[in-house]
Amino acid sequence: MMMQPQELLLYCRPGFEADLAAEVSEKAAYIGTPGYPIAARDSGFVRYVVTGDEPANALHRDMPLQALVFARQTLVALEPLVGMSRENRVSPILQQVVDAGWSFEEIRHEMPDTNDGKALSGLGKAVGRPLESALKKRGALRRKAGGRALHVFWTDGDEVQLGMSFPGNRSEYANGIRHLRSPSRAPSRSTLKLEEAWHEFVPRDQWERRIATGMQAADLGAAPGGWTFQLVEKGMFVFAIDNGPMSKDLMATGQVEHLKEDGFTWEPPLRLDWLVCDIVDKPIRVTEMVERWLKKRWCNEAVFNLKLPMKQRWKEVSRCLDYLAASLERSNVGAEIRCRHLYHDREEVTVHVRITH
16 A cells, blocks of 8 residues: 655745744644654754545645745655665655656755755765666656656655655745846845846746836835845836935936935835835834735735844734735735745845736
């Protein structure tokens, strides 16, 4: 009898395991899938063990990656293999795949985003070719398998957990991390947060009409101009709102009007295409400020960061998102709201809101 997967394996930034565990537990309970998380601090991943009759595949389908805040990758997983012989890691992996009846089109060797995890990066090369050959012989690795991928997640030299991902419900990047190169001309590395947000929230084939030359935007808390830089690079005209100094190079473009005003009280002279905000303040205060912009329809889309407390971060994120969604609904403002803990975020999450009607 084939093994029925009973776990999800989820990657995250080290230090955010408890937040991801709380988020997944709450959402799984809402869906009606009982289970419990296993999360070790600073490990870079969380296991969620399903205890009900429904297989983990159903929870994976009903709780997609794009709907999660703290997860970088989410996989249907088998129980970890521990205590493997370092002389023969292939056989136990092969046997577990065969017992599960899995088939897939590719193999991805991955590891936690930790110093210990990075030390395991050579295992994929050492095991990769013989494992690929063995899986092909058993018919598990084949050309047509619905785009599924086998993730071989190494947690130690003799420990591994196997997971399966599906197209449309996974990150296509190794370890779930989108690496971006910091532009040398950008005033600060925070510029990567807005660039990654656009990649995450705006489909690439819509960039020409949603992130377009000639659009108008506001950057609240702009100085020295990391996020304004991204707007200018896309050919937008920007109201940069901050009492601090802006980059001279940005000001020389002629696309930036720097106003030394309070981002929480400033009002735009016309409806804008984009509002972006990286102000350091209490999450709920930033949320209330963006709420005002959206209810007054001062912008079409918004990207903003919520700086998180050190404890109960999921609770705070959930509170802000629920508050914003309920307020917009009461005001008859149709909006799509998404929130993700992006790779280039640190102690914050990034929220995107698009007004739909």
